Amino acid sequence: MYRFSQSVSSLRSSAIRDLMSLATRADMISFAGGMPDNELFPVNEVQTIVNEMSVTERRVAMQYGPTTGYPPLIEALTEWLRKKGFPMDSNKLIITTGSLQAINIFGKMFIDPGDVILTENPAFIGALSAFGSYMPDIHGIDMDGDGIVIQQLKEVLLLNPKFLYITPTFHNPAGITYSQQRRKELLEVMSGTEIPILEDDAYGELYFEEDANEAIVPLKVQSENENLICYTGSFSKIFGPGMRLGFMLVGDEFYRKAELCKQCLDACSPTFTQVLTHRFLASGQLDNYVARIRTIYKQRCECMIDAIKTYFPEEATFVKPKGGFYIWIKLPQGIDEMELLKEVIAEGAVFVVGSTFDPQGKSNGYIRVSYCNTDEEKIVKGMKIIGDTLKSKMKHN
Amino acid sequence: MYRFSQSVSSLRSSAIRDLMSLATRADMISFAGGMPDNELFPVNEVQTIVNEMSVTERRVAMQYGPTTGYPPLIEALTEWLRKKGFPMDSNKLIITTGSLQAINIFGKMFIDPGDVILTENPAFIGALSAFGSYMPDIHGIDMDGDGIVIQQLKEVLLLNPKFLYITPTFHNPAGITYSQQRRKELLEVMSGTEIPILEDDAYGELYFEEDANEAIVPLKVQSENENLICYTGSFSKIFGPGMRLGFMLVGDEFYRKAELCKQCLDACSPTFTQVLTHRFLASGQLDNYVARIRTIYKQRCECMIDAIKTYFPEEATFVKPKGGFYIWIKLPQGIDEMELLKEVIAEGAVFVVGSTFDPQGKSNGYIRVSYCNTDEEKIVKGMKIIGDTLKSKMKHN
Secondary structure (H helix, E strand, O other), X not given: OOOOOHHHHOOOOOHHHHHHHHHOOOOOEEOOOOOOOHHHOOHHHHHHHHHHOOHHHHHHHOOOOOOXXXXXXXXXXXXXXXXXXXXXXXXXXXXXXXXXXXXXXXXXXXXXXXXXXXXXXXOOHHHHHHHHOOOOEEEEEEEEOOEXXXXXXXHHHOOOOOXXXXXXXXXXXXXXXXXXXXXXXXXXXXXXXXXXXXXXXOOOOOEOOHHHHHOOOOXXXXXXXHHHEEEEEEOOOOOOHHHOOEEEEEOXXXXXXXXXXHHHHHOOOOHHHHHHHHHHHHOOHHHHHHHHHHHHHHHHHHHHHHHHHHHOOOOOEOOOOOEOOEEEEEOOOOOOHHHHHHHHHHHOEEOEEHHHHOOOOOOOOEEEEEOOOOOHHHHHHHHHHHHHHHHHHHHHO | OOOOOHHHHOOOOOHHHHHHHHHOXXXXXXXXXXXXXXXXXXXXXXXXXXXXXXXXHHHHHOOOOOOOOOHHHHHHHHHHHHHOOOOOOOOEEEEEOOHHHHHHHHHHHHOOOOOEEEEEEOOOHHHHHHHHOOOOEEEEEEEEOOEEOHHHHHHHHOOOOOOEEEOOOOOOOOOOOOOHHHHHHHXXXXXXXXXXXXXXXXXXXXXXXXXXXXXXXXXXXXXXOHHHEEEEEEOOOOOOHHHOOEEEEEOHHHHHHHHHHHHHHXXXXXXXXXXXXXXXXXXXXXXXXXXXXXXXXXXXXXXXXXXXXXXXOOOOEOOOOOEOOEEEEEOOOOOOHHHHHHHHHHHOEEOEEHHHHOOOOOOOOEEEEEOOOXXXXXXXXXXXXXXXXXXXXXXXX
């Protein structure tokens, strides 16, 4: 009889995916997904781009491209990142098939079975699954409203970890943004080591206030050891996930290894969508588009916060997001989040339970609600369902 | 100091890629690549498809899709394969980011470090690299003009291999097609085992004669143990590689594991290009397009064969391809293929040396020339360069 590999035998279907299947029921109000709103996509701009492509571009768009990416897109993205302060002269870009692929490649570059790696707790489920496929020993570090707890970081650094994975800005699922003080402390602690950092910044462009954004400086931009930092970004939230494009920014040595990994995975990212993305970025349309959706996501976030304040028991607490897609709500003590979910689904709404984002899958008394893909009317209606259900459960406790 | 994982440390940049960089010089006649001809892509058809897409399709095209693929594409591809005799009721499709990703996923599903796997020798370099990233012990089985040598297969089956990887139709690089007799023998030998087969059929649609094609039956179609066969195909040669789309056809158990692997790698294949590919396939345009390019590739193949007969020493031998992109030429004894390559490049043409496709990278006295991406005038000119250089080297030997 055939035998599967150990790594694939260890993979388990995640709870979030089962939830997602519920969330696609037409009448369900979903706060579960992390996908942008279909109605906000720049479909007309894409249409115009396709019609304006030259014959040469049309042909190139259908051909294999370099493993590291379509050169005009790399060039435009390099300049875009340079303006944001990234060290583009000492680093190179690889265009990846979504930023999840960049995260997967980074996992493959470092993890041998049994190796210790560090993540936040909670952490992005996609990254946990990608890392998990290489069979590491994942240690999650708790977070407060300012970022990971530095004392815990110091302790787990003694375990000789292969790398630290963090999402310092508009965290998924925790909704928080690392304070500048916490970023500084983190970099100080890490500077005593040679441990690489994977900085995931899939949501960084989706800030709500210009002022707040200026105070948020990526680790890659401010670290004195930036060569140890792999910075990843995504076009999924600022253009469209269907393009399947993200990127990683790394120094020479990481670049060479990552390119070899990418070569084995899918040879190159889709050229067709890279050509579209190049034009969208280089023309300035991306910046205009993101400015527009920032306002909409901000309004939805404020609407959701108002609904929480109106309908939730005051024992439910959360940190107000400065950007991104998510609010991470700590439930009143004694509420079982799986029980809550079942009752809420019966009433017509859905969210994701906190245990989904725990590296060990442990229950933690939190739920994640996203406001990205739901209009304000539904946000109010759906949050009322969750709040009412919560209050009713508290009465019966 | 940071330490890379063992698997990534073992990856080496392949000779073929260094060659490819030479092959992009504007004045070079390249027989090195496996990419279709830019000028043959159906760019007008794609343009029309984009303009005819509904608003809903435009939005869906920019969104995440199911991990296993865009449902309308899966449906159309299911019916297309059913007509070709594939067992679609007992199997499921996963749309992958190129068929290389399907091959990589299959490698991940089965290979633990040190496991024996079986391939042909020579074999597709992309598959060798993908498998290599999981650190197997690769045993290559020699081929003659009818397929792998059955006696050798029997011997290596004693090594308890995890799987057998083969490309029975229009082989890359060997240009051969397994005879029906050899397919039968292979399936008989394998039926005594429970060893899975990965059947790579990236070129199957590119046959030169309708009659010959009817005699070519995929193993997945004719095996009594088809549940042990993972069949992979690609849209790269019949639509465009820039779409980055391929597929795997597998039974339930392989499907579940493959879906989990795919989920960790890039969550889903690019939706935008899946929407285009769905319309291209479902409308019948794909079949019309492939009928057209078949004729062109056949003419180029015949032109190349004529040029070999005209310009090469008669000691150089090859099996005439029935389809696909490649001719695999056995050089006259005593000719060093790397030396030949250097001299040919100096004269303005390029091919790939045979050792590139040997699982252990050993020299084998062969070269691969592809006729897919070069017009007839250049084929004649370039093959004359190789032939003249060969003859000159033989004189000096």
